[in-house]
Amino acid sequence: MGNEYKSIDQCKTLVDFDQIKRLSDILSPDVIKINVAGFTSFINSPIAIIEPNSKDSSVELYEAENIEDFLPEDCRKARKVDRGNLCQKHREAEFEEFVSGKNRNPARICYKGGIHLRKPIIVGGKIVGLALGGGYKVASNNVSAEEKDKLEKIMSSILLDNKHSINERDAIYLLDRKNSQIESQSVKNEYTKFCGVVEQIERLSDGVFHSKRLATEGNFISDLFDLTRLGYTVSINEDKFKEMLVSALKKISYFCGYNKSLLLTREEKGGVFKSMVTVGFSEEVLLQPDENWEEFVKWNKIIFIEKNMKSLSLKINFDFRKLFERIKALTFAPSANCCFAYPISITPDYYGIFIFVNEFNEPLYSLFKYAKPFIDRLMEHLSTILKRYYAEKSSKIYFDRLSHEVLAPLGAIRNWAEFLKKRFNDLPEESKNKKLDDLLKECDRLVLLTDDFKIVTGKKEKIELQKNKIRFYSDIVFPIIYLLRPEADLKRIFIRYGDVYDFPELYVDLDRVKQIIYNIVLNAIKYSYGNTTIDVFFESKPEGYVVCIRNIGIGIPEGEDEIIFESGVRGSNASEIDARGSGQGLTISKELIEAHGGKIWFERGKTASDYKEIIFKVLFPVALKEDVKNG
């Protein structure tokens, strides 16, 4: 067995740090409380709960030499080959209890014994990581009672104390204790587990990350993301972080096992990071590097640690279990006595499965060989489910916005009518007329909106234009500004339209062009800061006449230049300043101007601090002017 590390260079080529960074952005915040911990043995729960604010932290500690003593009774009595499945059932039951709220105690949802709590460790006021591993009692008589007591207290303070903190004196004690000679294998095992915590403390104590175990490195990366998702600010030394990842990869490269799971990602065509497969090992699984490494690398891109979660199945109401049962039966049965799988998060673009394999005694390569077709099918299945789920979700949001758009003017119309009916006789004539004008104005806006819907719903059909000769100022700009003036006044926005008087007569569909300009001016008002000016002006170009609408406001985030014109899309910062809007305005404007042979785009102007200038431009081709002569 070739137990040599791959070279650092070889490993470096496997790390895509940008992708790792991106991963932290896409992790769903609603899953922060459920995480899959590392595996120290197959009896341990894979589920750990991160609850930094939890007040209920009673943990049943174990004290025994024989690991089998920690098994639930039915598991203990079962044949070894059946234990994994039985334990899995226990885990699932506990998980369900947690999810349903029957048992929210993070400690009690795990087994007696291998308790996988993770809580932030704070040393010197800084969070340095999450405590992991059990609330141990040292299971050996080789350690003095006094020392056992001391260690237990420290571990308890890390794991159970509501403050989740360890003082520096205790940290130093742990460091000292780690360096002492330990004879007993079981105590060594315990201390090996402690080391995960100790090494995190070491990172703080001397600023250098000494990792001797992949588990620690994996957990460290995991912790970083956990902490980030919990809202903590984690500052890391990027070089150290990279070094650590490379170090982890070196170890992965010959698959020392280390009871850890790996996250493997596949890169689809075009280099887009699409999916993830996590494989967990409870026992040492060795890869024969000479034989299999290249193929493994070819098939996978090693990126990251395991991530949760089962909550997706709860969210999308799909019984993944049946699917995984099948995978389990068909894939791993020949070589492993237990396996299970969970879907991992996340979005239509980022998803994966978590597969845990117990006592898999063949080279890792074989696992992939057996698993690949099934994983592929599962991934395909997941992809379909996720797409459907997110399509439904986004269509709900879309229709909520749409109904908001319609109901706002409708509500105003209703209330104006109600007001006039109720107070008609008490109002002076002038006021009556003003209110009737307001009512009519809302009706007009509703008509424009209805035209928008027509285009959205029937946009695959060709847009029929009814062209006429129009004067840009009197037929378009003036009525729009009249309609939108109240909205602009509310934000003290001044609309300037000086040279638009000189805009040439065009042969266009009046209603459609009105819609185009209305949508853009409305957006300009919505996304402008108060007390600013919106400029409407035009430029003559050889290819036509360009109407320009310039505003100063939140701007459009970089990278959204194209999608901003897509149906149902609003700038990612839009709701910061205006929570209304269906994201259809620009799509419609684009379609309508293209039906006229023109185009629409925007340019970024000056930027000062948060004030960003955006100029939307609409090109009316010169032919539209020629048509006036011909028409």
Add this chain to the structure above:
Amino acid sequence: MAKILLIDDDIERLSPLIQELQFDGIHKVTLVPDIDRAFEYLQTPTPEIDIIILDLILAYSNKYSKTETLDGRETGYCLLKDIRSGAKGFKVNPNIPVIVLTNIRKDESLKEKITEFENVIFLEKPVTFDQIYESINRLLDSSSEA
């Protein structure tokens, strides 16, 4: 006469409702058109209000995050939570009666979430004057009984 704080960024369209509420001095309405000014008002030492009418969909500005407000769709809910918990340095009575208005219709889970709070009435737009008057009276009656 009740002192009403109206938090809604679509004030123009609420104009008839406001005029009705203030007609002949029936009620006194203070308008707050965005979340920043809502914060400002609620943080004043003695905000003089008996009841809040709050729109659910509001721009979140720099007060809340895009995620927690579901892209602005539940900014009103976030504000309501903070009012009830007395967070953000709000000086207003945490149990102040609140009418939550929304254009999102027939969303039972949303309604459930909002009405979990006491002293809250959830109304879907468009609202009638009768609905508003009835809600104001009901909330004020129950708070005076308490």
